[in-house]
Amino acid sequence: MVSFRTERKHPPYAGYKYMFVSSIATSFFLLGIAFLYAQYGSFNIDYLKKVMNGTVLDKIAIVMLILPLAMKCGVVPMHMWIPDTYSEAPAPISSMVKLGSLICLYGLFRIAFTFGLSRAQVSYELGMLFILFGVLSMFVGVTQALIQKDVKRLMAFHAVSQVGYMLLGVGVGLSVIKSGDASFAIYGKIAIIGGLFHVVNNALYKGLLFLTSGIIVRHYKTRDLNIMHGLAHYDKFTALVFMIAALAISGIPPLNGFVSKLIIYESVFHYNPLLTLIAIFVSVLTLASFMKVFYSAFLGMPPERRPVEQPILVKCSMIILSIVIIVIGLFPQGIIKLLIEPAVNVLSTF
Amino acid sequence: MHEFELEYLNWMPLLWVCIFLIIMVLFIIIGKIFFRNDFDEMSEQGLPFYSGTSDKMLQLITASNLYWGFKHTLQSYFDGLNRLFISDIGDFIQWFIIIVAIMLLIITGALM
Numbered sequence: 001m002v003s004f005r006t007e008r009k010h011p012p013y014a015g016y017k018y019m020f021v022s023s024i025a026t027s028f029f030l031l032g033i034a035f036l037y038a039q040y041g042s043f044n045i046d047y048l049k050k051v052m053n054g055t056v057l058d059k060i061a062i063v064m065l066i067l068p069l070a071m072k073c074g075v076v077p078m079h080m081w082i083p084d085t086y087s088e089a090p091a092p093i094s095s096m097v098k099l100g101s102l103i104c105l106y107g108l109f110r111i112a113f114t115f116g117l118s119r120a121q122v123s124y125e126l127g128m129l130f131i132l133f134g135v136l137s138m139f140v141g142v143t144q145a146l147i148q149k150d151v152k153r154l155m156a157f158h159a160v161s162q163v164g165y166m167l168l169g170v171g172v173g174l175s176v177i178k179s180g181d182a183s184f185a186i187y188g189k190i191a192i193i194g195g196l197f198h199v200v201n202n203a204l205y206k207g208l209l210f211l212t213s214g215i216i217v218r219h220y221k222t223r224d225l226n227i228m229h230g231l232a233h234y235d236k237f238t239a240l241v242f243m244i245a246a247l248a249i250s251g252i253p254p255l256n257g258f259v260s261k262l263i264i265y266e267s268v269f270h271y272n273p274l275l276t277l278i279a280i281f282v283s284v285l286t287l288a289s290f291m292k293v294f295y296s297a298f299l300g301m302p303p304e305r306r307p308v309e310q311p312i313l314v315k316c317s318m319i320i321l322s323i324v325i326i327v328i329g330l331f332p333q334g335i336i337k338l339l340i341e342p343a344v345n346v347l348s349t350f
Numbered sequence: 351m352h353e354f355e356l357e358y359l360n361w362m363p364l365l366w367v368c369i370f371l372i373i374m375v376l377f378i379i380i381g382k383i384f385f386r387n388d389f390d391e392m393s394e395q396g397l398p399f400y401s402g403t404s405d406k407m408l409q410l411i412t413a414s415n416l417y418w419g420f421k422h423t424l425q426s427y428f429d430g431l432n433r434l435f436i437s438d439i440g441d442f443i444q445w446f447i448i449i450v451a452i453m454l455l456i457i458t459g460a461l462m
Contacts, residue, residue, distance in 0.1 A: 017439060020439055021439075021442065024443070024446065028450075056458050059454075059457045059458045060454060060458070062457060063450065063453045063454050063457055066453070067446070067449060067450060067453060071446065077434070077435065077445045077448075077449065078442070078445055078446060078449060079435075080435045080436075080437045080441070080442060081442065083437075084437060122457050125456050125457050126457070128456075129453065129456060129457075140431065143424070143427070143428075143431075144431065146417060146420065146421075147417075147421050147428060149413050149414050225412070225413035225414075226412040226413050226414050228413075229410055253361075253363065253366060254363040254366060254367060258361075259361060262361055288417065292413055292416045292417065293413075295413075295416065296412065296413040296416075300410055300411075301410060329363060330363045330364065330367070331363075332361070
């Protein structure tokens with residue numbers, strides 16, 4: 001699906017790269033499973049958690065299981081397949097690939113919590129690695145995004161940056177979960193809630209952004225922001241929807257991105273204020289780069305031709321996503337109590 | 351297990367929305383009373399003012415022009431990133447092996 005547009009030069013290459021990266025990741029993942037099966041004779045995660053002895057082979061297996069999932073999430077420095085794949089795939093496919101990455105992120109957290117809290121006792125090390133990868137992903141992703149002139153590559157780099165927030169929140173929770181003091185109760189669990197809540201929010205506004213970017217590219221027939229100008233003169237609906245998604249990803253109240261970012265900021269601040277400072281700075285840069293997209297694509301002189309009217313189903317899907325983004329921003333309690341908190345309880349039970 | 355208290359969030363969106371609406375209403379009222387009302391968007395007042403050139407395309411500030419200072423100041427950082435991540439599959443494998451090695455050293459405690 002990534003190389004759907006085979007008549008062009010780059011999509012087949014992007015598809016080949018995605019296939020290659022996925023194959024490497026899957027091979028390593030299978031190797032990790034094989035290491036555990038060879039030792040304990042089972043594929044059952046719960047059983048493995050109970051019988052794991054914390055041998056060197058166990059720890060190698062944990063690395064082999066975690067790293068491919070991190071690669072599939074686009075964690076820096078293994079992120080370069082993301083801009084190539086997301087930018088060449090058709091817009092709806094980019095959303096689906098993004099969703100696949102977020103599912104891998106949940107797999108990553110599941111493996112890290114389950115095996116990190118087993119007798120292997122590596123939760124602190126994994127937490128620190130998550131924080132390191134999170135900060136790297138946030139900063140490298142957003143600074144790379146800021147200088148892009150290709151609208152879809154810009155959004156792809158933001159996908160990398162947003163994964164950093166999730167890793168940061170969950171990493172902080174993971175690193176204090178076994179500390180024995182009250183840190184986990186005070187802020188660790190809340191940091192994990194923030195990280196997981198950000199996964200849900202990210203799926204919503206990122207999906208909306210990819211859909212709007214598809215409309216922008218369809219109208220201008222190019223992804224080059226330098227050539228675009230003034231679409232809002234004719235298509236105010238897309239401009240409004242894009243603005244909602246852009247403000248949500250930048251963490252502007254009262255949208256959903258703000259809520260999860262606020263939870264991450266407040267909890268991570270207890271752990272290390274410098275990390276919060278970096279996260280806030282990254283949010284500012286995120287807003288700056290989306291202002292650039294909004295200015296280039298929607299403001300300025302009217303375009304030479306009027307855009308094609310969007311099908312009603314496309315509009316409906318964008319309206320639904322926008323409403324969900326606003327409603328979650330205004331009433332986050334329900335989704336946290338119903339979805340996020342039970343997931344965190346399951347993850348952190350040991 | 352500690353119960354997550356949502357009050358910790360310190361986020362009262364409805365209050366903020368109400369404050370925002372009140373400020374908007376006040377702004378509109380003050381604007382109606384004190385702001386000039388001779389602006390006509392359909393006249394020449396509504397046209398953008400460009401100086402320096404009559405070429406319409408040159409009047410447009412493009413995406414590459416934005417944050418020029420930021421890019422210029424951090425040029426060495428971006429050059430470094432471009433050298434590190436060239437988006438080539440060989441480069442990708444190289445990074446994967448480096449991260450495997452680092453993670454193994456940290457997780458197995460070989461660095462301790």
